[in-house]
Amino acid sequence: MKKKNIWMNVNGEWHDLTVTLQDRLIDTLRDQIGLTGTKEGCGEGECGACTINLNGKAVLACLMLSVQADGAQVTTIEGLQNGTDLHPLQTAFLTESAVQCGYCTPGMIMAGHxxxxxxxDPDKTTVKTCLANNLCRCTGYEQPVKAVLKAAGEMRRKIK
Ligand code: FES
Ligand code: FES
Known part of the structure; x- marks a missing residue:
């Protein structure tokens, strides 16, 4: 099987990787780099569990090939925390009880990020529309939407 060397910056660290042309980004992140925070649900672009940020945009890691991320800046859920300090989104998901089984949570947070x-400064409708691509069987969506709005407010306050 044909292989290719790629470079990828993941959570601020460059990785020199050898992948096949068929390798999916989710597998490279989880199996080669060991970042298992990104979850696989459907594996076919329907559930949003595998959402990561690539060059600042939310993408589905189950639908991307690793070679498509050559040279990219990737952020996964592990990249949000600063040492022992949780990111405002992570804190808000906890304080707003937006985490139940937690399987959808990394994808939800990365979509919100x-x-x-x-x-x-997104309004509630914008947040709802954003999170509609992330299936959650537990929370009923109200708490994750509240959590993203709360985190956005928190982040605006920090910038001021
Ligand atoms: S695992 Fe990627 S969208 Fe469901
Ligand atoms: S918290 Fe269980 S699927 Fe969302």
């Missing part, structure tokens, strides 16, 4: 980067 990309949204807040693009729109630091």
């Amino acid at each position: 990309a949204l807040i980067k693009q729109n630091p």
Whole structure:
């Protein structure tokens, strides 16, 4: 099977990787780099569990080939925490009880992260629309939406 060397910056660290042309980004992140925070649900672009940020945008790692991420800046859920300090999104998901089984949580948070980067002051409808691509069987969506809104407010306050 044909292999290719690629470079990828993941959570601020460059990785020199050898992948096949068929390797999916989710597998490279989880199996080669060991970042298992990104979850696989459907594996076919329907559930959003595998959402990561690539060059600042939310993408589905199960639908991307690793070679498509050559030279890219990738952020996974592991990249949000600063030492022992949780990211405001992680804190808000906890304090707003937006985590139940937790399987969808990394994808939800990464979707929210990309949204807040693009729109630091999203309204409730915008957050709902954003999270609609992330299936959650437990929370009923109200708490994750509240958590993203709360985190966005927190992040705006920090910038001021
Ligand atoms: S695992 Fe990627 S969208 Fe479901
Ligand atoms: S918290 Fe269980 S699927 Fe969302």
